Amino acid sequence: EDKVVQSPLSLVVHEGDTVTLNCSYEVTNFRSLLWYKQEKKAPTFLFMLTSSGIEKKSGRLSSILDKKELFSILNITATQTGDSAIYLCAVEARSNYKLTFGKGTLLTVNP
Amino acid sequence: ETGVTQTPRHLVMGMTNKKSLKCEQHLGHNAMYWYKQSAKKPLELMFVYSLEERVENNSVPSRFSPECPNSSHLFLHLHTLQPEDSALYLCASSQVGTYGYTFGSGTRLTVV
Numbered sequence: 001e002d003k004v005v006q007s008p009l010s011l012v013v014h015e016g017d018t019v020t021l022n023c024s025y026e027v028t029n030f031r032s033l034l035w036y037k038q039e040k041k042a043p044t045f046l047f048m049l050t051s052s053g054i055e056k057k058s059g060r061l062s063s064i065l066d067k068k069e070l071f072s073i074l075n076i077t078a079t080q081t082g083d084s085a086i087y088l089c090a091v092e093a094r095s096n097y098k099l100t101f102g103k104g105t106l107l108t109v110n111p
Numbered sequence: 112e113t114g115v116t117q118t119p120r121h122l123v124m125g126m127t128n129k130k131s132l133k134c135e136q137h138l139g140h141n142a143m144y145w146y147k148q149s150a151k152k153p154l155e156l157m158f159v160y161s162l163e164e165r166v167e168n169n170s171v172p173s174r175f176s177p178e179c180p181n182s183s184h185l186f187l188h189l190h191t192l193q194p195e196d197s198a199l200y201l202c203a204s205s206q207v208g209t210y211g212y213t214f215g216s217g218t219r220l221t222v223v
Binding site for chain 1: 113144151152154199201217
């Protein structure tokens with residue numbers, strides 16, 4: 001059974017801090033790993049990672065995948081209150097295209 | 112809007128009621144999904160429809176009944192639910208063979 005474990009489950013920081021969110025996974029026939037941000041309702045897409053060691057970057061957010069060790073990290077630098085959200089990690093299997101999600105990390109950024 | 116629209120946004124129903132959740136996607140995708148999101152649990156896949164055929168039913172109780180009349184619409188029919196069924200129900204769509212899903216905003220369901 002495919003499995004995704006995220007850590008920490010929750011995190012409280014101050015504006016300007018840098019945070020690292022972790023995601024480890026087990027999946028049969030890995031296809032991709034995805035990060036989503038969920039603020040109020042709909043998770044919104046952040047990154048998709050398929051190749052090991054290649055960093056994806058978007059502004060203050062970046063992510064990298066280690067396919068050998070089966071984990072990914074999501075970094076957020078110079079955090080802002082608008083970064084407060086649940087960050088979801090999911091893995092997609094090549095065989096069925098289904099996403100298996102972790103429980104998410106609840107990030108709270110205080111002013 | 113993400114291109115995936117869910118209605119209603121909020122629903123309160125009694126345990127003897129029958130109601131339906133609706134999902135519509137305007138992205139030309141050929142697969143649609145129902146997920147359940149409960150507090151402190153991962154998003155749980157309930158149903159998968161690919162090319163309008165149900166390809167997955169993740170051991171969901173029969174009080175949840177999906178319907179996919181065409182590639183753009185997905186329903187979740189609810190009857191005789193339990194209070195523990197209260198959750199956020201998210202619809203998503205994708206194009207099989209490409210990466211990632213697009214989610215709707217969800218329906219917050221409360222069963223009283």
